[in-house]
Amino acid sequence: MLVLEQCLGTQPNDDEASQDSKATVLLAMSDLLYESGNSSEAIERLKQVMSLSLSSLSIRAVALEALVGLLIQSGQDDASLNVANEFLELVKERGHDNLQDVSATAKTIKGLAELVTGNIESAESLFRGLENHEMCRGNVALSYGEFLHAAGNFEMAKEMYQKAIQGVTETKESMCSCNMNLKAVSLAATFALGQLESHIGNFVDAEETLTSALTSVEEYYGHNHPKVGMILTGIALMYRNKAKQERSSSIMIQEGLFRRALELMKAPPLDSEGIINMETQEVMALARGGKDTTL
Numbered sequence: 001m002l003v004l005e006q007c008l009g010t011q012p013n014d015d016e017a018s019q020d021s022k023a024t025v026l027l028a029m030s031d032l033l034y035e036s037g038n039s040s041e042a043i044e045r046l047k048q049v050m051s052l053s054l055s056s057l058s059i060r061a062v063a064l065e066a067l068v069g070l071l072i073q074s075g076q077d078d079a080s081l082n083v084a085n086e087f088l089e090l091v092k093e094r095g096h097d098n099l100q101d102v103s104a105t106a107k108t109i110k111g112l113a114e115l116v117t118g119n120i121e122s123a124e125s126l127f128r129g130l131e132n133h134e135m136c137r138g139n140v141a142l143s144y145g146e147f148l149h150a151a152g153n154f155e156m157a158k159e160m161y162q163k164a165i166q167g168v169t170e171t172k173e174s175m176c177s178c179n180m181n182l183k184a185v186s187l188a189a190t191f192a193l194g195q196l197e198s199h200i201g202n203f204v205d206a207e208e209t210l211t212s213a214l215t216s217v218e219e220y221y222g223h224n225h226p227k228v229g230m231i232l233t234g235i236a237l238m239y240r241n242k243a244k245q246e247r248s249s250s251i252m253i254q255e256g257l258f259r260r261a262l263e264l265m266k267a268p269p270l271d272s273e274g275i276i277n278m279e280t281q282e283v284m285a286l287a288r289g290g291k292d293t294t295l
Helices: 002-009 016-035 039-050 057-073 077-093 100-116 120-127 138-151 154-170 182-199 203-221 226-246 251-264 278-294
Strands: none
Touching (some): 077 100, 182 203, 182 226
């Protein structure tokens, strides 16, 4: 971080080239801050990138993806929608709709923000037709898949998740940041695909896919990271769905997974007034609810 701060201080900040260099440094800083668990400071660095009016739209689109993702993750849904809307309007005003990557990113991120805030019709209008877009891979495909999943179009959602995973695999180099980097997108798409397979009753495929996500997250973050707890919660919910459909019993397996997930996510007591990790808050609630129903 000290080296990056020195790099930041050497940029003259008076033309597009220098602002692009400054933006690249700020993106790297936001990555380090996010990986160390300091999402609030990561958000501030990304906001700095968005404020560099002379930097290229392509670089600011990368910051937009990460910024909206972190705002949603931290529960700032309205703020995420405002940021996404402002950038989409900027793309339109400057006549950059012909920049397919920037335009697709702007529409996708605004669509995701609309979905999170419950504006399904607005989200649909932004995602419509993206399945035929050459940019429909990686995070674009993941976001579209999340919309389709929420809308109940499971077959097309499955196709988008697979496109997201394949797109990440085929991408050799790509500028990205924080929770929208290639590894995070691949893990999120794999996890979402496993959840979808569970929802439609394909438990063999669901177990295989979720186990793959668990292995990847353990290899990347370590065995005791909170994200491992999030994956374990998904696996436990899959076993619960399977037990209900097959009228079988796997209560002990579910309870053990939920308990371990809560430990890894460092879930505080229900009456605690301490700081809650917004990234895992909803998953904690699912794990608590799942554990209570197995007792």
